[in-house]
Amino acid sequence: MTSAPADIPQTLQDLLPKWAHFCLYAGRFVEEELGIDLDGRRVLVGLSGGVDSTALLLVLHYLSKRVDFTVGAAHLDHQLRPESAGDAAFARSLCENLGIDCVVESCDVARLAEERGVGLEEAGREARYRLYAALRESGGYDYVALGHQLDDLSEDVLMRLIRGAGWPGLSGMPGYDPLRALIRPLLLIPKSTLRAFVTHVGTGWREDASNADPTMTRNRVRNEILPLIEKENPAFWQSVARLWRIGRVEQDFWDGLESGACENLDNTRLKSLHKAERLHLYKACLDRLGPGQALADTLFKLDEAWREKRNSAVFQFPGDKTATITASGVVFSPKH
Amino acid sequence: MTSAPADIPQTLQDLLPKWAHFCLYAGRFVEEELGIDLDGRRVLVGLSGGVDSTALLLVLHYLSKRVDFTVGAAHLDHQLRPESAGDAAFARSLCENLGIDCVVESCDVARLAEERGVGLEEAGREARYRLYAALRESGGYDYVALGHQLDDLSEDVLMRLIRGAGWPGLSGMPGYDPLRALIRPLLLIPKSTLRAFVTHVGTGWREDASNADPTMTRNRVRNEILPLIEKENPAFWQSVARLWRIGRVEQDFWDGLESGACENLDNTRLKSLHKAERLHLYKACLDRLGPGQALADTLFKLDEAWREKRNSAVFQFPGDKTATITASGVVFSPKH
Numbered sequence: 001m002t003s004a005p006a007d008i009p010q011t012l013q014d015l016l017p018k019w020a021h022f023c024l025y026a027g028r029f030v031e032e033e034l035g036i037d038l039d040g041r042r043v044l045v046g047l048s049g050g051v052d053s054t055a056l057l058l059v060l061h062y063l064s065k066r067v068d069f070t071v072g073a074a075h076l077d078h079q080l081r082p083e084s085a086g087d088a089a090f091a092r093s094l095c096e097n098l099g100i101d102c103v104v105e106s107c108d109v110a111r112l113a114e115e116r117g118v119g120l121e122e123a124g125r126e127a128r129y130r131l132y133a134a135l136r137e138s139g140g141y142d143y144v145a146l147g148h149q150l151d152d153l154s155e156d157v158l159m160r161l162i163r164g165a166g167w168p169g170l171s172g173m174p175g176y177d178p179l180r181a182l183i184r185p186l187l188l189i190p191k192s193t194l195r196a197f198v199t200h201v202g203t204g205w206r207e208d209a210s211n212a213d214p215t216m217t218r219n220r221v222r223n224e225i226l227p228l229i230e231k232e233n234p235a236f237w238q239s240v241a242r243l244w245r246i247g248r249v250e251q252d253f254w255d256g257l258e259s260g261a262c263e264n265l266d267n268t269r270l271k272s273l274h275k276a277e278r279l280h281l282y283k284a285c286l287d288r289l290g291p292g293q294a295l296a297d298t299l300f301k302l303d304e305a306w307r308e309k310r311n312s313a314v315f316q317f318p319g320d321k322t323a324t325i326t327a328s329g330v331v332f333s334p335k336h
Numbered sequence: 337m338t339s340a341p342a343d344i345p346q347t348l349q350d351l352l353p354k355w356a357h358f359c360l361y362a363g364r365f366v367e368e369e370l371g372i373d374l375d376g377r378r379v380l381v382g383l384s385g386g387v388d389s390t391a392l393l394l395v396l397h398y399l400s401k402r403v404d405f406t407v408g409a410a411h412l413d414h415q416l417r418p419e420s421a422g423d424a425a426f427a428r429s430l431c432e433n434l435g436i437d438c439v440v441e442s443c444d445v446a447r448l449a450e451e452r453g454v455g456l457e458e459a460g461r462e463a464r465y466r467l468y469a470a471l472r473e474s475g476g477y478d479y480v481a482l483g484h485q486l487d488d489l490s491e492d493v494l495m496r497l498i499r500g501a502g503w504p505g506l507s508g509m510p511g512y513d514p515l516r517a518l519i520r521p522l523l524l525i526p527k528s529t530l531r532a533f534v535t536h537v538g539t540g541w542r543e544d545a546s547n548a549d550p551t552m553t554r555n556r557v558r559n560e561i562l563p564l565i566e567k568e569n570p571a572f573w574q575s576v577a578r579l580w581r582i583g584r585v586e587q588d589f590w591d592g593l594e595s596g597a598c599e600n601l602d603n604t605r606l607k608s609l610h611k612a613e614r615l616h617l618y619k620a621c622l623d624r625l626g627p628g629q630a631l632a633d634t635l636f637k638l639d640e641a642w643r644e645k646r647n648s649a650v651f652q653f654p655g656d657k658t659a660t661i662t663a664s665g666v667v668f669s670p671k672h
Contacts, residue, residue, distance in 0.1 A: 162568050164575030166582050167503055217568055225564050232498050232553055239500030242632050246502050246615075253612035276589035296578050
């Protein structure tokens, strides 16, 4: 369908109690686990028209009438599939029926990918995030809400494991990314629940055929590896949700360590720290210097060089950042 | 083959330089990463006759002439397969050729499994560990060395992820288990390297047909899931080795936190800690009370109850251990 039916529940009270509770659960997750108070805020939903972002728009729409915040939507037509105009039409009509502002833009993602020399998935993400950032500016939005859910998180954890993430990175994507003002209110909810919810509300949604494309790593993880894992443990999604929670708590703990300035990484301070603390601190100082993920192996080598007092040893990190061992400690430098 | 050839290299100097370096690398791993000095010690090798434990016996044999420690071996005939007598004969002749003491015992593992109501894998492990413990006592061994290698570690990490491990448990089995005096000198070495090493030495080894049995979770992880992951990242074993190293450093960090007595978990102390510290501390205090893995979910609930001052709330943990919220803090109690 390219237009969403108009006769859908308009408030929490119009929903079956279990689905009203479901919306309230998502609201509590944002408040308690992400630490975000939406009261009086403006939230932009990244709306592809798929079941996840449709569910997200609906959940926030129902919550917004209770908590008093404003919901807007943004749809980017990637021009990659013949159905994409239909996706845009669906997004527009869904928002219209709910009385939600919706911006639809278009981008030749295939050309962008070629220009940048990156994959379609990455180019699409880049284009969307650029649109969201522009609309935050022009539309005065405080947060950008994305429809990632627990199946996405499971894939993400597996992909991070495969690529060789450290900890707490291995526990998956954050629910709140302050740098880009992103929030993921549905992150601990299985996709099957979102499907049941949208089915109940009755708006319908658009299927994304690219999800079945086996040339994308993500789809191979989703369609080949995850089903084997879920055969071993049908409650694997619970394992992932638990790991995510542990990761958030520990990330917060290590973030607290950073409070000391990175300019001041002298030997006295470094010697007072446990190796685990030093490794997290190195990473935090590098992250502050700009984009580029520090590799755990290089951090280990840096710490070894510091312990062995290998003065003048220089370590290169992605993003052209460097760390140098000096007589008085470790000095981090940005790209020059 | 059921008897190992006698004309094999007897010292490090008789090996190709690359294999001599390989043995020295394993020795450094034990010394530096596991923090164990083997000088003057007695080490018992758990010898199945498979390629891993054969490699382990050889590596320790060559190192023992250089570092000066004593190597013994123990083989348990599980009586599960017709070839098992041949495995025992191979273990015996291998040790004879190397001049190593070898104890061969026999156990009806199938019957043990039935009596205990556990799987064959678990019953076999239990029988082996019982033998090792008995020989440590009677043979005066300081350490029991096991042949687990990097492929085993990869499986272990995946199985822990699937079952829902927390952190640092997710990073895999320890290289040194002080409780049972176990060491795993080959833990960061891929199985393919061990195969090449034993091929070079020329002793041969015994193949274990049960490794192909798809009714065991471990074998499905090994034969179905891991190959798909290694297709995505052929250097996945490096990711696992890195994660293991990070996990060891962080385990050591959190172990340091335990130094405060668990009897003294009063509100003043608990309030001074970050949630991450409290969760690790709860777990450490429960671990001290005996066997039984505390579930992360229950630890989260315990912490919530403590924060909400739900006095008299009692939480049950595996191994019949309990935690109780009192007016003054949290009290842990063993099985009574």
